[in-house]
Amino acid sequence: EVQLVESGGGLVQAGGSLRLSCVTSGFTFEDYAIGWFRQAPGKEREGVSLINTKNGATYYVDSVKGRLTISSDNAKNTVYLQMNSLKVEDTAVYYCAASLSGPTWHWEAYDYWGQGTQVTVSS
Numbered sequence: 559e560v561q562l563v564e565s566g567g568g569l570v571q572a573g574g575s576l577r578l579s580c581v582t583s584g585f586t587f588e589d590y591a592i593g594w595f596r597q598a599p600g601k602e603r604e605g606v607s608l609i610n611t612k613n614g615a616t617y618y619v620d621s622v623k624g625r626l627t628i629s630s631d632n633a634k635n636t637v638y639l640q641m642n643s644l645k646v647e648d649t650a651v652y653y654c655a656a657s658l659s660g661p662t663w664h665w666e667a668y669d670y671w672g673q674g675t676q677v678t679v680s681s
Contacts, residue, residue, distance in 0.1 A: 559583075559584050560582075560583070560584035560585050560656075560670045561581075561582065561583045561584055561672075562580055562581070562582050562654050562655065562656060562670055562671060562672035563580070563581045563582075563672055563673070564578060564579065564580050564652065564653065564654050564672045564673065564674060564675040565578070565579050565581075565675060566578040566579050566675060567652060567675030567676045567677045567678075568676075568677070568678070569678045569679075569680065570644055570677075570678070570679055570680070571679070571680050571681075572644060572645055572646055572679055572680065572681050573643060573644065574644050574679070575640070575641060575642045575643075575644065576641045576644065576677060577638055577639070577640050577641065578594070578638065578639040578641065578652055578654075578675060578677075579636060579637075579638055580592060580594070580636060580637040580638070580639075580654030580672060581634070581635065581636050582635045582636065582637070582654075582656065583635060585656065585670070587611055587632060587635040588611050588612045588632060589612075589658060590611065590656040590657060590658055590669070590670075591608060591609065591610050591611065591656070591657045591659075591660050591661040591662070592608070592609050592611060592630065592637040592654055592655070592656055592657075593605055593606075593607070593608045593609075593654065593655050593656075593657065593661065593662075593663075593665075593668060594606045594607045594608075594628065594637075594639050594652060594653070594654055595652070595653045595654075595655060595665055596648075596650035596651065596652045596653070596677075597650055597651050597653070598649060598650040598651075601650075603653075603665050604619065604650075605619055605663040605665065606618070606619055606622055606626065606639070606652070607619070607622065607626055607628040607639060608628070608661040608662070608663070609628045609629070609630050609637060609661070610660065610661050611630050611632060611637070614630070615661070616628050616629075617661055617663075619663075621647075622648075624643075625641065625642050625643045625644070626639060626640065626641050626642070627639070627640040627642075628640075637654060639652070639654075641677070644677075644679045645679060646679050646680070646681050647679075648677060648679050649677060649678050649679050650676075650677060651674040651675065651676050651677075652674060652675050652676075652677050653671055653672055653673075653674045654671075654672045655668035655669075655670060655671045655672070656668060656669055656670040656671075657669060
């Protein structure tokens with residue numbers, strides 16, 4: 559059974575930090591790119607950061623560059639999202655997802671999804 563389980567969300571003040579984790583199982587980790595997406599109420603799902611777990615290449619949406627860092631621990635089949643200098647506009651449910659097609663910003667291309675973790679940034 560394929561599983562992606564996110565954790566690490568919570569309530570933090572603006573300027574604070576959180577580290578999200580995405581623990582995966584049930585598929586060959588290095589065959590899949592992992593993406594972090596977020597969705598705020600009333601807004602479309604947005605790609606935040608991607609990682610090619612085979613070669614370590616990383617990608618970021620412009621609004622998070624310099625503040626968020628994606629990484630993977632292939633031995634643990636886990637991807638992390640370190641979130642620093644958080645802003646109120648980062649508030650959303652954050653999802654990790656796995657794509658056999660490689661890193662892509664198109665969420666429709668992702669094969670498997672986690673249940674999401676809530677990140678709330680207060681002013």
